[in-house]
Amino acid sequence: MFAYIVRRVLIMIPTLILISIVSFTALQLPPGDYLTSYAAQLRTMGEQVDEEALNSLRERYGMGQPIYVQYWKWVSGIITRGDWGQSMEWQKPVKELIWERLGLTVALAVFSLLISWGIAIPMGVYSATHQYSIPDYLMSAFSFLGVGVPAFLWALIIMYFAQTKLGINVGGLFSEKYINAPWTWDKFVDMLKHLWIPGLIVAIENTAGELRTTRANLLDELNKPYVELARAKGLSERKLLWKYPVRVAMNPFFSTVGWSLANRISSITLMSIVLSLQTTGPMQLRALMSQDMYLAGSFLLLLSALTVVGTLISDILLAWVDPRIRLEA
Amino acid sequence: MKQDQLLISVKDLRTYFFLDEGTVRAVDGVDFNIWYGQTLGVVGESGCGKSVTARSILRIVPRPGRIVSGEITLYRKCDRSPSLRGENPSQQIEEIKLTDLDPTGREMCSIRGTEIALVPQEPMASLSPVHSIGNQIAEVIMLHQRVDKHTARARTIEMLELVGFPKPKERVDSLPHQLSGGLRQRAVIAMALCCHPSLLIADEPTTALDVTTEAQILRLLRNLQSELGMAIMYITHNLGVVAQMCEDVIVMYMGRVVEETSVDALFHSPLHPYTQALLRSIPRLGQKTRERRRLESIRGTVPDPYAIPKGCSFHPRCHQRIRGVCDQQEPPYVEVEPGHKVRCLLYQP
Numbered sequence: 001m002f003a004y005i006v007r008r009v010l011i012m013i014p015t016l017i018l019i020s021i022v023s024f025t026a027l028q029l030p031p032g033d034y035l036t037s038y039a040a041q042l043r044t045m046g047e048q049v050d051e052e053a054l055n056s057l058r059e060r061y062g063m064g065q066p067i068y069v070q071y072w073k074w075v076s077g078i079i080t081r082g083d084w085g086q087s088m089e090w091q092k093p094v095k096e097l098i099w100e101r102l103g104l105t106v107a108l109a110v111f112s113l114l115i116s117w118g119i120a121i122p123m124g125v126y127s128a129t130h131q132y133s134i135p136d137y138l139m140s141a142f143s144f145l146g147v148g149v150p151a152f153l154w155a156l157i158i159m160y161f162a163q164t165k166l167g168i169n170v171g172g173l174f175s176e177k178y179i180n181a182p183w184t185w186d187k188f189v190d191m192l193k194h195l196w197i198p199g200l201i202v203a204i205e206n207t208a209g210e211l212r213t214t215r216a217n218l219l220d221e222l223n224k225p226y227v228e229l230a231r232a233k234g235l236s237e238r239k240l241l242w243k244y245p246v247r248v249a250m251n252p253f254f255s256t257v258g259w260s261l262a263n264r265i266s267s268i269t270l271m272s273i274v275l276s277l278q279t280t281g282p283m284q285l286r287a288l289m290s291q292d293m294y295l296a297g298s299f300l301l302l303l304s305a306l307t308v309v310g311t312l313i314s315d316i317l318l319a320w321v322d323p324r325i326r327l328e329a
Numbered sequence: 330m331k332q333d334q335l336l337i338s339v340k341d342l343r344t345y346f347f348l349d350e351g352t353v354r355a356v357d358g359v360d361f362n363i364w365y366g367q368t369l370g371v372v373g374e375s376g377c378g379k380s381v382t383a384r385s386i387l388r389i390v391p392r393p394g395r396i397v398s399g400e401i402t403l404y405r406k407c408d409r410s411p412s413l414r415g416e417n418p419s420q421q422i423e424e425i426k427l428t429d430l431d432p433t434g435r436e437m438c439s440i441r442g443t444e445i446a447l448v449p450q451e452p453m454a455s456l457s458p459v460h461s462i463g464n465q466i467a468e469v470i471m472l473h474q475r476v477d478k479h480t481a482r483a484r485t486i487e488m489l490e491l492v493g494f495p496k497p498k499e500r501v502d503s504l505p506h507q508l509s510g511g512l513r514q515r516a517v518i519a520m521a522l523c524c525h526p527s528l529l530i531a532d533e534p535t536t537a538l539d540v541t542t543e544a545q546i547l548r549l550l551r552n553l554q555s556e557l558g559m560a561i562m563y564i565t566h567n568l569g570v571v572a573q574m575c576e577d578v579i580v581m582y583m584g585r586v587v588e589e590t591s592v593d594a595l596f597h598s599p600l601h602p603y604t605q606a607l608l609r610s611i612p613r614l615g616q617k618t619r620e621r622r623r624l625e626s627i628r629g630t631v632p633d634p635y636a637i638p639k640g641c642s643f644h645p646r647c648h649q650r651i652r653g654v655c656d657q658q659e660p661p662y663v664e665v666e667p668g669h670k671v672r673c674l675l676y677q678p
Contacts, residue, residue, distance in 0.1 A: 225454040231389045232449075233469045233520065234442030237433045244457050271673065322459055323504050 004319065008312050015308055016301075023300035024071050027293045033063050034088045034291045041290075061088065076293065085294030089287065094298045097283065102302060104173060104191075105279040109264040111195055112202035117253065120207045124214025125246055128222065139211060146208025151267045154201045155274040162197065170197045171276045198275055202267050206260070213252060221245035247321070254318045258311030265303060331576055332365040334422070335404050336527055336560050338443075342399035344378075344385045350355040354635045355381040355394065357584035360662070363528060363560050370575035370592065371564045372607070373579060374631055379564045382451075383530045386562075387441055401427040405444060406527070438569040443473045446521035448531045452513035452538075454634075456505040462516040463501035466523060473524045488519040493549055498531070511542035518549065525557060532564045547573060556579040568611055572596065577668075580604050583642040586662075590669040602647045603627070641674060649675060 019108045035058055038235055039049045077083040084094035127136045162170045172179070178187045221227065222245050230240040253260075269281025276282075280299055287296040319325045344356040356378040363369050371379045386401055407421040431438045449455045456465060466488060467481040475486070482501070489497035492515045505513055508572045514534060521529055531550065535543035547570065554561055563574050571578055571592060578595045580588040580603065588601040599605045606627045629646040632638055638645055644655035655674055662672045 144645075225449055225451055226457045228389060228391070228447055229447065229455045229517070229520075230457070232387050232441055232447035234438045234440070234472060235468070236435075236438055244460075247459060248457070323461075324458060324506055 002318065005312075005316060008315060012308050012312065016305055019304040019308070020075060020301050021071065023304065024074065024293075025067065027288075027291075027297050027300075028070075030291065031199050032291065033058075034061075034293060035063065038088070057088075061086070074297065080309050084298040087287070087292055087295040089290050089295070094295050097295065098280070098298055098302065101278055101280045101283060102299075104277070105265055105281070106261075106269055106306065107191075108195060108198055108202065108268055108277075108279060111199040112206070112264055112268075113198055113257075113261060114244040115196075116203035116207035116210055119203065120210035121214055121246075121250070121253075124211045125218060125241070127211065127215045128218035129241065131219065139215075143208035143211045146204050147212075149205075150270075151201055151205045152270045152274045154204055155271045158197060158201060159275060170194070173198075173277050173279075182316050191259055198268070198271055198277055201271055202264055205267055206264065210253070214249060216254060217249035218245055220250050228280070251318065251322055254321055255291050257314035257317060258307060261310045262303070262307040265306070331367040334406075335362055336365045336366045336367075337363040337404070338402045339382070339386070340401075340402075341641050342382065342385055343397045344381050344390055344394055345397050346394040348393060351635045354476050354584050354637065355634075356385060359399070359425060359581070359584070359586050361579050361586055361589060363562060365527065366554075366558055366560055367577060368554065368561045368563060368575045369572065370571040370578040371562060371581060372566065372568065372571055372578055374566060374580035374632060377454065377581040379581055380532055381584075382581070383447070383532055383562065383564055384652075386427065386528075386530065387445055387447060388427060389441075390432075396428060399428065403440065403444060407439075424610040439473070442469055442526070443524045444526055445528045445530060446519050446524070448514075448518055448529065448534045450536055452510055452517050453505065455517055456513060458505055461502045461504055462508070462513075462520075463503075466516065466520045469520055470523050484523065485519075488523045489516070492516075492519045492522070492553070493545075498567035509542075510538050511545060514538060514542075515549070516555070518546075522553065522557065522559075523601045528560045528562060528565070529554075530562045533566070535570070536565075543570075550574070556584070568596075568607065580607070583637060585642070585672060586670075587643070587672045588670065592665075593630055594669055600665060600669065600676060601673050602649045602675070603643050606646075606648070641672075646664055651675075 028291055035054050039054060042049050058064055062073060074085055082095065082168060084098070086092070087094050087097055090097060127139045130136050151167065159170050162168045172193055175190050175194075176186065178190050190294055224245070227240065227245050230244050231237075235243075265280070268277075268279055269285065271277070272279040272281045273285070284296060284299040286292075287299065333447055339361050342356055342359045343354070346353040355376075359378070359382055361369070371382065373379050378431045381390065381394065382587065385396055388396075388410050390396065390455055403425045405423045405425055407423050425436075425440070427437070427440070430440075456462065463482065466485045467478070470476060470481040470484050471478065474481075474484075486501055489501060494512065494515050501510075505516075508516065514537075518534075529550075534550075535546050538546065550561065551574065553559075561574075563571070566573060575592050577589070577591050579586045580595075580601065582603050588595075588599070588604050590600075595604065596608065599608055606625070609625045610627060612624050627646055632642065632645065638656070640654075640656040640658055641647070641650075641660045644650045647655065650656070651674065658674060660672045660674045661677060662670055663676050663678060664670045665676050
């Protein structure tokens with residue numbers, strides 16, 4: 001098992017190198033760079049553009065150089081100094097901008113994952129064991145609604161009701177007085193109070209699909225001979241259900257933790273724009289539009305790295321729950 | 330060996346499956362008895378209701394099937410502790426109507442595994458792929474005998490040894506896919522026997538195995554029976570296995586018992602035309618070349634379960650059918666000789 005994990009970690013290294021190359025190249029593909037779009041923006045506002053100042057900036061950021069030189073500068077800075085480059089738009093080092101937002105995004109993704117598992121698994125198990133009962137139909141209806149209605153729409157609906165009926169401000173992740181405050185226990189508690197609404201919204205979309213997956217997988221397993229034999233051994237229905245078929249039906253959950261988290265990060269982007277949350281999504285979108293390449297590139301690289309790590313975690317989890325995989329590795 | 334004490338009596342059992350396409354009468358009026366220590370063979374083609382009968386006894390008929398009528402009675406010996414057996418030869422017999430119990434209730438669960446155990450058809454699919462065989466066997470021991478983990482594990486190893494599992498100590502933690510089919514079936518047998526059931530239901534336990542392994546498993550079952558003295562209900566479609574294993578046989582066709590007899594009578598004087606046809610469809614070794622004949626098969630196929638023929642359900646395939654009788658009248662179940670019953674209009678008194 002240990003050798004397996006070490007091998008998987010080693011495989012991650014070339015994967016990450018490849019990802020960094022691809023994301024950096026992709027960022028360079030659109031014509032122009034941050035300074036040309038900056039200049040264009042200034043011109044539309046009717047301001048004078050100082051060509052000389054632009055050129056000196058271009059020099060400073062190394063923009064005239066070939067791509068591989070720029071790439072090497074960026075990557076070696078990350079590895080040797082933990083320097084992710086300079087955000088041109090924010091006039092700040094990238095590392096000052098991203099970590100808090102990344103942390104919030106991951107927290108939100110994990111939180112919504114736990115919520116949706118907590119809802120989807122018991123409901124899916126109930127649905128499968130009471131197939132074609134009224135609660136089963138209700139849950140199916142709920143899950144179709146969840147799959148069909150996009151998360152940002154839920155966000156708008158919930159925001160409307162919370163604001164008008166309950167009088168709660170659901171925008172943002174913090175109360176006003178904590179937004180720029182340093183991290184304290186009170187700030188953390190305040191965050192948790194705000195986190196559950198976006199967590200729930202992201203969860204709704206995924207819960208629905210996971211409920212269907214649990215139901216379908218479990219229905220497949222319920223009629224397998226090993227379940228019948230467990231019953232013939234005299235185990236009570238509840239005991240045998242959770243020990244045998246549910247355990248096997250859960251495998252897809254563990255094997256998809258990785259990209260399930262990545263999916264959530266995408267859903268969070270849209271929802272963060274609607275609810276104005278300080279997650280990575282809105283900032284990354286803006287960085288991409290203004291060609292603020294070091295900021296955008298760092299986000300891309302970090303989120304991809306998270307996906308890769310997520311895949312590793314899901315593989316380890318799967319090997320832990322399904323010994324057939326453990327032994328083949 | 331067969332004893333005088335009745336173990337299970339099945340009376341007019343009917344188990345139907347209610348599907349969208351209609352009702353399938355998988356078991357449609359079955360009567361038979363199993364005695365303590367008896368080996369009863371249950372023979373018939375696929376879909377004749379053998380397995381459903383077994384599952385009805387265990388009360389694990391899968392949905393949408395259910396027992397619609399009939400009675401299954403278990404005659405349980407109350408005193409089963411071996412230390413007292415010598416002092417108290419007149420054991421109390423408790424009558425339990427299994428058909429009256431809640432199939433998922435506590436009492437039925439305590440009967441499954443302790444009084445009646447199952448050895449199913451496919452040893453691969455019948456074991457959970459993600460739990461070790463030791464875990465799956467010890468679970469039964471802990472459930473029914475209320476012992477701790479440690480004792481259960483020791484007993485599991487003993488049981489594996491009993492069923493001829495090589496190196497049980499080292500292999501108790503193996504996962505099913507690490508074992509061969511024969512070993513898996515031995516593990517399943519160990520699991521079934523670990524609480525010393527009075528009745529072992531073996532539902533085609535060797536169908537998925539090759540012939541050599543089959544012979545080993547059959548020998549094992551015979552030895553275990555003489556050692557432990559349980560009754561076996563042996564479900565099979567292989568008449569050769571019946572000849573080797575069983576004392577008595579019931580032949581089933583379309584959810585009914587068509588003939589019940591001792592194994593000798595089955596092979597030497599079969600009465601029902603269906604039994605006779607079954608026996609004619611077995612190839613024989615050592616037949617003289619002059620007598621060489623084509624191997625017969627039973628003509629036609631099993632009727633559609635949604636359109637069971639009127640009268641005797643076998644009449645469309647029967648050589649000896651009487652027009653106007655067999656396709657009209659329900660055949661009665663008659664005892665032609667003591668212990669030899671047949672459901673056929675040819676033997677109507």
